[in-house]
Amino acid sequence: MRKWIPLVAVCLGTFMLLLDVTIVIVALPRMAAALHTPLSGLQWVIDAYALVLASLLLTAGSLADRAGRRRVFVAGLGIFALGSLGCGLAPTVWLLVAARALQGIGGATMFATTLSLIGATYHGRDRGTALSVWSAVAGAAAAIGPLAGGVITETVGWRWIFLVNLPVCAIAVALVLTSMTESRLAHRGRLDIGGMVALVVAASATTYAIIAGGEDGGLSVRTLASLAVAAAGLGALVWWENRASDPMLDLRLFRRPAFVGVLVAGVALQAGAFTVLPYTSVWLQSVLGLSALQAGLIQFPLSVMSFVVPLAFGRWLHRFPHRDVIAVALLAVAAGAFGQAVISGGSAAWVILPGSLLVGVGVGMVGPVLAGAALAAAPPERAGVAGAAMNTFRQLGLALGVAVLGSVTAAGMAGALTGRVSDPLAVAQRLSSGTAETSVGGQLLREAFAAGLDAAYLVAGAVAAVGALAVFLLMRAKVSRAYASDSDIPEVPRSAAAPRS
Template sequence: MRKWLPLTAVCLGAFMLLVDVTIVTVALPDMAADMSTDFAGLQWVMDVYALALAALLLGAGSLADRIGRRRVYLGGLLLFAASSLACGVADGPAALIAFRAVQGIGGAAMFATTMALLSAAYQGRDRGVAFGVWGAVNGAAAAAGPIIGGLLTEHFGWRWIFFINLPVCALAVWVTLKAVAESRDPRARGLDLPGMAAFTVGAAALTYALIRVGENGWTSAATLGLFGLAAAAFAAFVLVELRGSRPMLDLSLFRSPVFVAVMAAGLLLSGAAFSYLMYVSLWLQSAEGMSPVGGGLVLLPMSLAGFVVAALAGRLLHGASPRLTIGGGLLLIGAGALLQAWMLDPGDGWTALAPGLLVSGVGVGMATPALAATAMGTVAPARAGMAGGVLNTARQLGTALGIAVLGAVFHAGLADGLGGRPRELADALASGGAGRLLAEPGAREWIDAAFAGGLRDTFLVSGAMGLAGALAVALLVRRRPAAGAPVPAQGGAPAGAPAGAPAAAPASGRTSA
């Protein structure tokens, strides 16, 4: 059994990453009540973690290739543990958001190395078994996260969703020191610091602009200035990658229409399938009066359906065209969101969402494993690690941007549904204050109408994102790409995984350039 200790070390880290995303979703209403956090603050608690992952993932992979993957993984675990403790004792929303960003940095170091460590530790059949177990653990984490988060929040308080990471980190560090060997890439080049800086500034400016658009407006000087900064930073990133001697991203990969389709699909899948869940959680707990555990259970149909379908799709649809698996999956994700928009009326409860969540979960299960395999199949084996890293980055960025875009839509829908009442009430509802407002006579009717309007608009935009991804795949994927790196079908991101699910395991063991 000693040979499976490296797998144990890697799975502990991956489990923590995914549980931390879904745990926070169900704890947001309690955070808002305890820390008097406004709506933008709640968005940042979720967004800054995904943003740090997206911005630093490729750079962390490059650093790991150069100085050692085990070393970077251990550093990520220690930073994740320290920042989790800091999140748990944070005395205000600003501190919590800052420490969540640090947590994302630690998560990026772990995220960028887990697949490479497994590839270095196992060969042949053992590698396939390892990635199968790894995928199953990730899927279980995504499904268990809302329940664990609900139990901890309900019985011990929301701070324990961060404290629970400490013993898991300690165990992961001990097993890693005991059983995981160091590995490096002898051909690794230096870090692309200008590229990392430009991408980080661009992604942060774009996300911030979208989060603040509800308050500032789309045409305000602040919003336009932030969009301009984001455009300039992304343009600088492209120039750096084209002209730099050590680019972390080979832009020539985007000459392949299939690769472009896969990256667009990864970005839109995360935005369409998972980004609205925080707003659903706010509604369920603040307006419907559900407990954190109950709110977590409502989200299970998507996670469980995705997990089961992914396991079946890896076997039954292994040879199918990406137009069917990825395009069809995105079509179902879009249809599931639209079904929720159609079924939800003022006064309805959580049961109106269950069919749509189930349909979306089936779509996630179909599309996610095929995303990984197709990304690898479009590039030469030497670029498999970079392709996996770019896909992971696209998915994290999709989560961050999805939360910001849908937050603006949700807030606007709440305001429109107030029926002429002060728009300040939309801020209170979006910040988890519905329970307090329900004490007013006649408030139930207009609160139900406001949430129904906000959520319907959110689901409609989510559905449009899913359908747009399906259309992109249909137009750009003309044939099944030639086989690239031999990635096990079950090694893709598990179906139920929201923001942080890894994309694939590169056969070369590398996760970035």
């Protein structure tokens, strides 16, 4: 059994970094109350982690190739632990956001090396077994995130959803150092620091512009300035990557319609399935009066379906073309999102369950085939980069989606309050962050929150539906395949598989 100790270490790191994407969702209202933060603060608690994770993933893979995967993985565990400590002790929301960004650095460093470590440690049937276990752990992390967050928040407080990572990181470091040998590429290439910086600037400025636009109610000076910075960052990224000797992202891949289709699918999946959840959690707790644990239980079925469907039907799904499975899955996500846009001022929590279950089915369908589609859409020698790019765009979809739907939610609330309160935008901001007392405003505020949340679900459904259409038009009908043999995984993939959330 000693041969599986390295797998345990890798799975511990994977479990933590993916769990921390969703575990904070049900704790957001408690964080808002404790740290006195508006909606923008709640958005950045999620987005800081997702943006940094997305922006550094490609570069972290190159760093691991040069410096050694075991060394970089251990460093990632240490950085993640330090960030978790900072989150648990943060006295203000912006220190919490900074600590979340530090967590994102550690998470990217770990995530970029997980499959490389598995590929270097296991071969033949053992590699297939290791990949299956790793995929199940990734799915389990997403599945129990909201519920675990609810349990911890209700029992020992929201800060412990971060502090609990410390002993897990310590155990993982000990297992890695005692059971795993170092591995690295013989030809290491150069780190693409310029590309990384340009991507960070473009993604962060875009997110800030969206959040600022929601706060200001339109195209304010800071919104326009942020959009200008984002455009400059994107232009710099394209210019740099076309000239870099070892680009972190080979832009020639974007000439392949199937590859673009995979990236669109990743963005649409995250934006359509997960980005309304933070605001749903606020509604469940601040409007309906549920506890954090009860809110986690309401959101738990989505995660359960996303975990159960690939286990039950994963092999069956591989018999169909990538394009068809992904398009149908995104349509299921769209239908589920539309099915949740039925909230009224008097709705109970159960009204979102049917749509939530359907979203979970769609997410579960995508899981087994999206990574394979990314590999099939790129030349074999670029498979690792293609997989890492897909993961990057999934996290960007989450970060940008949270920002967009936060603004949509606030705008929907403000629209419902216009003519009925003196400052509808300010009231909407307080309401969407859970800091407005709905018992004082009564039915009016409950109806306003329902209107904002319905608008967000409609936009999420539209994004998933457009994604399904794009996938159908861009991707060819290739039959999916599971990859379990040595030849199916590049010797050193930077991250060829995708998290489910």
